[in-house]
Amino acid sequence: MEHNLRVYNTLTRQKEPFKTVEPGKVGMYVCGPTVYKPSHLGHMVGPVIFDTVKRYLTYLGYEVKFVVNITDVDDKLIIEAPRQGISVSDLAERVTRDYVENLTKLNVTSIDLMPRATHHIGDIIEIIQGLITKGFAYPAAGDVYFDVTKDDDYGKLCNRDPEQLEAGARIEVSEKKRSPGDFALWKAAKPGEPAWDSPWGKGRPGWHIECSAMSTKLLGKTLDIHGGGLDLQFPHHENELAQSESYNGCTFANFWMHNGLMRIHSQASKIKDAKPRDDEPQKMSKSLGNEIVVHKLFERGIQPETLRFFLLATHYRRPIDYSEERLAEVGRGLDGFYRFFERFERINNKRNFYQPLPANVARGAGREGEFAVLRKRFLEHMDDDFNTGGAVGVLYELLTALNRFADAKQLEIGKGTADDVKAFEDGVIYLKELSQILGVFEKRPEEVKTDNASQQLVGGLMQLLIDLRAEARKAKNFALGDQIRKRLSELGVTLEDRAGGTNWRKD
Numbered sequence: 001m002e003h004n005l006r007v008y009n010t011l012t013r014q015k016e017p018f019k020t021v022e023p024g025k026v027g028m029y030v031c032g033p034t035v036y037k038p039s040h041l042g043h044m045v046g047p048v049i050f051d052t053v054k055r056y057l058t059y060l061g062y063e064v065k066f067v068v069n070i071t072d073v074d075d076k077l078i079i080e081a082p083r084q085g086i087s088v089s090d091l092a093e094r095v096t097r098d099y100v101e102n103l104t105k106l107n108v109t110s111i112d113l114m115p116r117a118t119h120h121i122g123d124i125i126e127i128i129q130g131l132i133t134k135g136f137a138y139p140a141a142g143d144v145y146f147d148v149t150k151d152d153d154y155g156k157l158c159n160r161d162p163e164q165l166e167a168g169a170r171i172e173v174s175e176k177k178r179s180p181g182d183f184a185l186w187k188a189a190k191p192g193e194p195a196w197d198s199p200w201g202k203g204r205p206g207w208h209i210e211c212s213a214m215s216t217k218l219l220g221k222t223l224d225i226h227g228g229g230l231d232l233q234f235p236h237h238e239n240e241l242a243q244s245e246s247y248n249g250c251t252f253a254n255f256w257m258h259n260g261l262m263r264i265h266s267q268a269s270k271i272k273d274a275k276p277r278d279d280e281p282q283k284m285s286k287s288l289g290n291e292i293v294v295h296k297l298f299e300r301g302i303q304p305e306t307l308r309f310f311l312l313a314t315h316y317r318r319p320i321d322y323s324e325e326r327l328a329e330v331g332r333g334l335d336g337f338y339r340f341f342e343r344f345e346r347i348n349n350k351r352n353f354y355q356p357l358p359a360n361v362a363r364g365a366g367r368e369g370e371f372a373v374l375r376k377r378f379l380e381h382m383d384d385d386f387n388t389g390g391a392v393g394v395l396y397e398l399l400t401a402l403n404r405f406a407d408a409k410q411l412e413i414g415k416g417t418a419d420d421v422k423a424f425e426d427g428v429i430y431l432k433e434l435s436q437i438l439g440v441f442e443k444r445p446e447e448v449k450t451d452n453a454s455q456q457l458v459g460g461l462m463q464l465l466i467d468l469r470a471e472a473r474k475a476k477n478f479a480l481g482d483q484i485r486k487r488l489s490e491l492g493v494t495l496e497d498r499a500g501g502t503n504w505r506k507d
């Protein structure tokens with residue numbers, strides 16, 4: 001396949017010409033969330049980036065299979081579920097739904113499969129058993145551990161030897177381990193925990209092994225691209241790599257791509273209990289308490305497209321600094337595009353900007369002129385390790401050039417010649433073509449805004465009912481309180497009373 005795409009590979013620490021195991025096909029695996037709390041903005045970075053990576057590879061002519069896993073059994077879920085008074089599987093289901101809804105809003109539409117760890121326990125056990133047989137793993141009192149001393153190139157993804165790795169990371173301490181860097185493939189069940197039968201007794205899989213099992217099962221022994229956040233490089237990806245290569249005896253992933261993390265200034269988080277820290281932006285995470293919950297942003301009226309554009313405006317390997325001001329600035333930038341699309345529809349007198357463009361329509365070679373030059377520059381940025389930040393910059397330049405052209409040729413007042421109009425339309429087709437690569441401008445903003453506005457209204461009405469019910473109960477009018485709950489339940493809405501207030505959800 002002819003193209004100039006170069007991709008930065010974490011494993012080799014350089015950009016390499018992109019090539020695939022099978023000609024024309026790409027298998028891409030990206031580590032997804034542990035589903036124990038609603039998604040925060042940091043969780044959306046990887047999906048938006050890799051959805052765009054898939055869009056570009058598809059544009060180049062590849063057939064891409066894109067898998068994102070869901071970790072639906074883990075210590076975090078086991079701790080959180082009883083707090084909410086529900087089962088681990090119900091919690092996983094609810095949080096997965098929130099995750100998928102957010103992805104849909106952000107137009108992350110290209111994921112082919114979202115396998116759940118608990119649906120692959122048999123595959124996981126098979127690999128663990130194989131690793132024991134080959135001498136890479138050992139059972140120890142109901143657990144099974146991977147023996148890092150048996151794996152000669154352990155540490156190669158991070159370019160460090162095992163002792164250095166251990167020094168820099170939180171490593172679970174256990175007397176059952178032979179050496180401290182060994183990690184659990186299987187964990188014996190404690191009473192009350194979700195558990196599956198295994199040759200080592202009842203237990204559950206460790207976190208790393210699920211990705212090795214599901215990626216091999218769904219995409220084969222060698223992945224073309226393995227993606228994930230930079231924070232997963234160690235220990236998660238290092239361990240996935242060790243397990244998979246020890247078990248399969250071949251390269252696990254040809255390209256390792258790591259996206260930068262979302263950061264936030266503590267002042268910007270506006271979260272009540274966030275501790276004041278110095279001015280350095282910090283990683284957004286649940287443990288630091290500075291997370292921005294995605295569905296709450298949407299409920300506040302932030303447009304999903306603004307968020308997507310914001311996430312793509314930085315190079316994916318750099319950290320993304322979140323601020324309300326930056327988001328507002330991106331929103332104003334998008335308004336400039338929307339105004340131009342209206343202008344275009346006035347000029348060509350058809351309401352067709354938002355119709356999807358047939359594939360290849362703009363790919364004819366030999367076109368020249370300012371618009372074609374900009375299009376070429378956009379594609380050069382994408383070829384340079386998916387530099388969406390550079391590409392977004394060129395999209396703005398193209399917008400400016402098109403507006404300037406329409407002004408100069410007086411297209412709006414019908415003074416332009418047929419040739420001018422044709423040149424203008426070709427430029428707009430480029431703009432449309434390139435926007436599709438970024439996954440933006442596929443719907444009229446009015447449509448999206450209407451969806452969001454009704455969602456905001458529902459959110460407001462629900463809060464009103466919750467407050468009225470709380471007042472009724474305070475006034476010992478329990479009959480009214482119960483009636484509100486019952487009537488809502490008839491509408492498929494469940495109220496959940498918790499220490500911090502009442503939440504609602506629609507089934």
Ligand SMILES: [Zn+2]
Pocket residue numbers: 030031032211236240
């Ligand atoms: Zn993983």
